[in-house]
Amino acid sequence: MTRRIVGERLEWMEGSHLFPMERPIDTARAVQRLLTSMRASHLER
Numbered sequence: 001m002t003r004r005i006v007g008e009r010l011e012w013m014e015g016s017h018l019f020p021m022e023r024p025i026d027t028a029r030a031v032q033r034l035l036t037s038m039r040a041s042h043l044e045r
Contacts, residue, residue, distance in 0.1 A: 009037055 003010055011030055013019050020027040 009034060 011033075013023065013026060013030065015022045
């Protein structure tokens with residue numbers, strides 16, 4: 001169901017439920033990719 005909702009935006013990161021604190025740089029990069037992808041999708045409309 002998750003893949004159906006998020007489509008190609010699904011990313012998997014290793015770590016526990018505290019991965020944002022364990023891997024802050026990787027988390028920030030993933031968020032940036034998501035926002036860039038969402039912006040591109042929005043501009044295509």
